[in-house]
Amino acid sequence: MHDVGLLRTAVGAPVAPPPRLLMGPGPITVDPRVLRAMSAQLVGQYDPAMTAYMTETQALYREVFRTRNEATVLVDGTSRAGIEAALVSLITPGDKVLVPVFGRFGHLLREIAERCGAEVHVREVPWGQVFTLEQLEEAVREVRPALVALVQGDTSTTMNQPLEGVGAMCHRHGALLYVDCTASLAGNPFEMDAWEVDAASAGLQKCLGGPSGSSPLSLSPRAVAVVDARRSVEAGLRADPYADPLADGASPGNAPALARIRSNYFDLAMILDYWGEKRLNHHTEATTMLYGARECARLVLEEGLPQGIARHRLHGDAMLAGVRGLGLEVFGDVDHKMHNVVAVQIPAAVDGDAVRAELLHDYGIEIGTSFGPLAGRVWRIGTMGYNARKDAVLVTLAALEAVLRAHGAVVEPGGGTTAAQGVYA
Amino acid sequence: MHDVGLLRTAVGAPVAPPPRLLMGPGPITVDPRVLRAMSAQLVGQYDPAMTAYMTETQALYREVFRTRNEATVLVDGTSRAGIEAALVSLITPGDKVLVPVFGRFGHLLREIAERCGAEVHVREVPWGQVFTLEQLEEAVREVRPALVALVQGDTSTTMNQPLEGVGAMCHRHGALLYVDCTASLAGNPFEMDAWEVDAASAGLQKCLGGPSGSSPLSLSPRAVAVVDARRSVEAGLRADPYADPLADGASPGNAPALARIRSNYFDLAMILDYWGEKRLNHHTEATTMLYGARECARLVLEEGLPQGIARHRLHGDAMLAGVRGLGLEVFGDVDHKMHNVVAVQIPAAVDGDAVRAELLHDYGIEIGTSFGPLAGRVWRIGTMGYNARKDAVLVTLAALEAVLRAHGAVVEPGGGTTAAQGVYA
Numbered sequence: 001m002h003d004v005g006l007l008r009t010a011v012g013a014p015v016a017p018p019p020r021l022l023m024g025p026g027p028i029t030v031d032p033r034v035l036r037a038m039s040a041q042l043v044g045q046y047d048p049a050m051t052a053y054m055t056e057t058q059a060l061y062r063e064v065f066r067t068r069n070e071a072t073v074l075v076d077g078t079s080r081a082g083i084e085a086a087l088v089s090l091i092t093p094g095d096k097v098l099v100p101v102f103g104r105f106g107h108l109l110r111e112i113a114e115r116c117g118a119e120v121h122v123r124e125v126p127w128g129q130v131f132t133l134e135q136l137e138e139a140v141r142e143v144r145p146a147l148v149a150l151v152q153g154d155t156s157t158t159m160n161q162p163l164e165g166v167g168a169m170c171h172r173h174g175a176l177l178y179v180d181c182t183a184s185l186a187g188n189p190f191e192m193d194a195w196e197v198d199a200a201s202a203g204l205q206k207c208l209g210g211p212s213g214s215s216p217l218s219l220s221p222r223a224v225a226v227v228d229a230r231r232s233v234e235a236g237l238r239a240d241p242y243a244d245p246l247a248d249g250a251s252p253g254n255a256p257a258l259a260r261i262r263s264n265y266f267d268l269a270m271i272l273d274y275w276g277e278k279r280l281n282h283h284t285e286a287t288t289m290l291y292g293a294r295e296c297a298r299l300v301l302e303e304g305l306p307q308g309i310a311r312h313r314l315h316g317d318a319m320l321a322g323v324r325g326l327g328l329e330v331f332g333d334v335d336h337k338m339h340n341v342v343a344v345q346i347p348a349a350v351d352g353d354a355v356r357a358e359l360l361h362d363y364g365i366e367i368g369t370s371f372g373p374l375a376g377r378v379w380r381i382g383t384m385g386y387n388a389r390k391d392a393v394l395v396t397l398a399a400l401e402a403v404l405r406a407h408g409a410v411v412e413p414g415g416g417t418t419a420a421q422g423v424y425a
Numbered sequence: 426m427h428d429v430g431l432l433r434t435a436v437g438a439p440v441a442p443p444p445r446l447l448m449g450p451g452p453i454t455v456d457p458r459v460l461r462a463m464s465a466q467l468v469g470q471y472d473p474a475m476t477a478y479m480t481e482t483q484a485l486y487r488e489v490f491r492t493r494n495e496a497t498v499l500v501d502g503t504s505r506a507g508i509e510a511a512l513v514s515l516i517t518p519g520d521k522v523l524v525p526v527f528g529r530f531g532h533l534l535r536e537i538a539e540r541c542g543a544e545v546h547v548r549e550v551p552w553g554q555v556f557t558l559e560q561l562e563e564a565v566r567e568v569r570p571a572l573v574a575l576v577q578g579d580t581s582t583t584m585n586q587p588l589e590g591v592g593a594m595c596h597r598h599g600a601l602l603y604v605d606c607t608a609s610l611a612g613n614p615f616e617m618d619a620w621e622v623d624a625a626s627a628g629l630q631k632c633l634g635g636p637s638g639s640s641p642l643s644l645s646p647r648a649v650a651v652v653d654a655r656r657s658v659e660a661g662l663r664a665d666p667y668a669d670p671l672a673d674g675a676s677p678g679n680a681p682a683l684a685r686i687r688s689n690y691f692d693l694a695m696i697l698d699y700w701g702e703k704r705l706n707h708h709t710e711a712t713t714m715l716y717g718a719r720e721c722a723r724l725v726l727e728e729g730l731p732q733g734i735a736r737h738r739l740h741g742d743a744m745l746a747g748v749r750g751l752g753l754e755v756f757g758d759v760d761h762k763m764h765n766v767v768a769v770q771i772p773a774a775v776d777g778d779a780v781r782a783e784l785l786h787d788y789g790i791e792i793g794t795s796f797g798p799l800a801g802r803v804w805r806i807g808t809m810g811y812n813a814r815k816d817a818v819l820v821t822l823a824a825l826e827a828v829l830r831a832h833g834a835v836v837e838p839g840g841g842t843t844a845a846q847g848v849y850a
Contacts, residue, residue, distance in 0.1 A: 011723045011727050012481050015478065017466060018474050019466070020467075022468070026709070027709055030467050030713075033439075035464045035465075038460075038463055038464065038713060039463065039464040040442055041457075042454060042636055043442045043443065044447055047442075047445065049443050053442075076506070077711075078710075079709070081502060081708075084688065088688075107659060116687075211467055211713040211714075212708070213501060213711030213712075234529075234536055260540065264505070264540055265509045281796070282505075283503040283505045283637070284503050284628070286503055286638030287452065287636050288460075288717070289636075289713075291440045294440060295440065298436045298439075301436045360469075366468075
């Protein structure tokens with residue numbers, strides 16, 4: 001072996017993270033059942049046990065998304081991977097895409113759509129508000145997009161964009177509708193079929209109670225038709241790998257080069273061929289993440305989707321009452337807040353980062369900071385997934401009261417826990 | 426909740442995969458220590474414990490890649506995600522890219538480079554062979570590429586492309602060198618700095634002994650300079666998110682639109698900002714996969730990289746001797762075979778898929794099939810990571826002998842295990 005003079009790195013100790021109660025906007029504390037599922041040993045990629053788990057996982061996520069879409073799969077990456085897979089597969093360069101932006105993750109959709117080569121048109125409302133259906137329709141009339149890309153719950157502002165009627169409106173104007181429901185799914189109503197959503201993607205690390213790293217995604221038959229028209233097959237999988245893949249139109253089943261999806265990893269036509277009956281090799285499925293994603297969906301459906309949403313609503317209401325009971329102001333249009341996260345204005349008297357640091361280091365509780373125009377102005381406190389629980393809410397409020405007082409804020413003694421208990425009573 | 430008439434899905438049983446000995450080309454049986462590491466609870470994305478784990482993981486993979494590259498990170502996705510991140514970040518549309526192809530994964534590099542907008546030039550040798558340095562230099566002289574993209578170990582053919590001198594040759598001609606070392610890393614020598622490799626990526630599911638889903642990646646300072654010149658910052662992270670991101674050149678630190686990296690998820694400039702001192706938010710790191718990737722590297726370095734490579738060589742030699750001892754023919758140029766996988770020609774007398782199925786269902790042992798022109802012609806048998814072990818080799822050979830005989834092949838009684846024991850003696 002060459003001596004390149006590397007400094008030998010100590011291999012370090014086995015992983016042993018400090019105990020934390022994760023009450024930020026996600027990731028949150030993972031349900032221990034999910035971690036146990038993820039400790040199961042692997043089987044091969046085409047083992048009948050593996051393909052059965054894949055098929056079960058598809059069926060479970062159809063229920064979670066409330067859809068009959070056959071094309072319901074996992075994308076192997078974080079929630080952002082699911083967003084990019086949907087957009088790069090649906091957007092042909094030059095397509096007009098409308099992105100209504102009401103927070104950071106709307107800007108992310110805009111940015112990803114631009115990188116996909118779309119002609120992006122943005123409409124904005126100030127952070128802390130949502131769009132009306134009329135505003136959305138007016139924008140669609142003006143832009144005449146091929147695709148509308150919209151966030152449901154934007155954790156940067158905590159807002160939950162109403163979606164009822166949006167899909168039908170898009171379809172009346174010949175547009176498809178993509179929704180990023182990463183932060184909202186399973187903690188707030190999401191009705192993929194009833195709302196005529198054509199593509200939706202999520203992540204495990206919010207209300208689903210799992211770790212980041214797998215993105216459930218579903219496509220309507222309309223969206224599948226778009227993706228199918230852009231299908232191509234890898235040369236290395238064809239019987240004759242020496243055929244010229246630049247002559248795409250000439251290979252049976254391969255799309256013309258201009259329509260070809262710009263990404264291989266995120267090519268949903270290929271990903272559907274891998275998850276579907278063809279089982280055509282694409283990536284090597286991230287089995288451990290699949291085990292985790294499957295267990296997340298099992299937890300949601302065992303509890304019952306409506307029951308789980310009601311639980312998120314209850315504990316979100318308790319946290320909202322609690323922070324107000326401490327005398328804190330809440331940011332944004334609370335009537336349109338997601339159940340699972342609240343943005344709390346940082347009192348002028350305190351250093352927001354110092355409060356967060358003391359909560360973390362002395363109490364083992366994490367709450368979130370914010371981005372862009374809200375950086376330093378609000379904390380974001382989540383009550384989601386495994387942590388949408390009474391004890392998690394009450395202990396967070398009690399600790400926050402103690403830390404705020406220690407940092408010189410005037411807070412109502414017991415005001416947080418008392419108000420939350422009032423919601424539970 | 427709307428009634429969309431979903432058929433209620435049974436939530437199914439907890440994950441309980443059948444016990445398998447995975448002796449294919451990967452994924453392979455995960456080292457139980459990696460699974461234990463992955464069962465650890467999460468901490469927050471910017472928890473000091475988390476950022477310390479990220480920093481440790483970078484240092485560990487520098488050792489594994491044999492590099493001093495500061496820019497050594499994980500990409501959150503399977504090994505294919507790492508490939509695409511490297512290529513989409515290094516290739517500006519219109520760049521000339523040379524892809525020397527000697528198997529399926531060379532075709533994959535070609536395909537990904539095409540989708541990145543490169544002008545791709547391919548050189549090929551027949552499956553089962555590798556390139557000489559002279560052949561590679563001749564191609565570089567002809568094409569004058571900005572980037573050469575090369576597989577080190579292509580599991581489709583089992584070949585291990587010699588890389589000594591390739592980086593220096595590329596640099597003499599003004600090209601960068603990317604190497605996909607997914608299948609070879611930690612089981613065969615790989616010397617990122619000594620061989621002047623500018624970008625390399627891998628996966629956990631081969632010699633590293635982990636599950637698929639995280640891709641270690643490293644960039645040389647030359648490669649970082651290319652990526653840095655294409656940097657842009659998300660609008661939602663800027664203090665003024667309403668600034669027009671289409672006016673990219675106008676925003677400090679943002680690259681002109683033409684040079685902008687075509688993917689957000691795979692934008693290595695952003696990923697480096699997330700892993701580096703700026704800790705600028707990008708994706709939400711897949712913490713559980715990070716715990717796993719860290720433990721994989723700890724296992725490799727505890728054993729010692731040269732010792733681990735020698736172990737792969739020993740058990741690979743034993744398997745090679747064993748299949749020959751059974752009277753089977755080996756595919757390809759064995760002098761250039763990777764240590765960790767062998768391609769065995771399927772005897773004319775037997776049905777290859779039926780043999781694999783009986784091995785799997787009756788003996789719990791998985792061996793691999795193949796792709797493209799080798800489909801149905803060879804089995805691929807791996808000895809890698811946790812399964813580069815004497816008992817795994819011997820039990821596979823004993824079972825293969827029994828199954829081959831049951832399927833009508835003429836095999837030397839005890840020929841496989843005896844020959845392997847000879848290597849161990």
